[in-house]
Amino acid sequence: xxxxxxxxxxxxxxxxxxxxxxxxxxDKKNNEVFGLCTSPxxxxxxxxxxxxxxxxxxxxTGMIINLSDLKKYVKLVLEEFDHKYLNxxxxxxxxxxxxxxxxxxxxxxxxxxxxxxxxxxxxxxVRLYERSDLYVDVWSPGE
Amino acid sequence: xxxxxxxxxxYQFTCAHRLHSDTLSxxxxxxxxxxxxxxxxxxxxxxxxxxxxxxxxxxxxxIVPLQEFDHRVKKVxxxxxxKHLDKEVExxxxxxxxxxxxxxxxxxxxxxxxxxxQLYHLKLWETNNNYFELGV
Numbered sequence: 001x002x003x004x005x006x007x008x009x010x011x012x013x014x015x016x017x018x019x020x021x022x023x024x025x026x027d028k029k030n031n032e033v034f035g036l037c038t039s040p041x042x043x044x045x046x047x048x049x050x051x052x053x054x055x056x057x058x059x060x061t062g063m064i065i066n067l068s069d070l071k072k073y074v075k076l077v078l079e080e081f082d083h084k085y086l087n088x089x090x091x092x093x094x095x096x097x098x099x100x101x102x103x104x105x106x107x108x109x110x111x112x113x114x115x116x117x118x119x120x121x122x123x124x125x126v127r128l129y130e131r132s133d134l135y136v137d138v139w140s141p142g143e
Numbered sequence: 144x145x146x147x148x149x150x151x152x153x154y155q156f157t158c159a160h161r162l163h164s165d166t167l168s169x170x171x172x173x174x175x176x177x178x179x180x181x182x183x184x185x186x187x188x189x190x191x192x193x194x195x196x197x198x199x200x201x202x203x204x205x206i207v208p209l210q211e212f213d214h215r216v217k218k219v220x221x222x223x224x225x226k227h228l229d230k231e232v233e234x235x236x237x238x239x240x241x242x243x244x245x246x247x248x249x250x251x252x253x254x255x256x257x258x259x260x261q262l263y264h265l266k267l268w269e270t271n272n273n274y275f276e277l278g279v
Contacts, residue, residue, distance in 0.1 A: 020203075020204070022202065022203075033203060033208055034203075034208075035209070035210055096204060097203065099199065099204035099205050100150070101148055101150055101199040101204055101206055102204045105146055105148060105199070108144075108146060109144055109146075112144075132153065133152060133153035133154075134151070134153070134209075135151045135153075136148060136149065136150055136151065137148070137151065137194075138146050138147065139146070139147050140144075140145075140146060140147070141145055141146070141147055
């Protein structure tokens, strides 16, 4: 059997607070566009992150990537996100509003660089759930 | 880094319907549609996942502001919500109210409300065990 393009996905959770606000906009415009997300001290979510990796199945182990390794790489990235106020505690969001779109894109880039040169696999996609009814997918155009 | 991004929202609506084809005999209808052919209809809590693809606006960090997204989708779903599809929704008086046709109808209606090419994928759950998809 010719096995190719198998994907493996591992789920992670982290909790963080954020606020949507642009200093260059009036209070009125901020409230119109961002609604409840403008709350002055931030609000929080229990995010759920699905990390999907693709690659060759190692004939010795039967695995694309050792899940303990994947966990280690992703946990390293999530240290800057878990139990943080993203606007103030995470340098990626000093200029960038920590919307689900932006958080997912930053996570993609950071996880992708963690996986580079670690083995015959690569990041395929990240899916980030802010809540069960709102999520973002990010993947590379090559996929 | 150039990345593809989709923003996805999950909505619910509830409808009654009956699967029945006028071109088939009663016996054939029962054979094809089985319990979905029940004379007085039946209903579902539908779940719809709507995916939009695009680059987040550099000012807002969003592909489309959430309130606007919700407003547009709810406008389409309000036509169906708490209705008997075959009896109360004009389109389904002349079209089958199967999941396949409902997801196609939703695509056509939603596509009108978003910039060209932004609507990316629809996933319509009829029950927890079956869903219909359309798009990329």
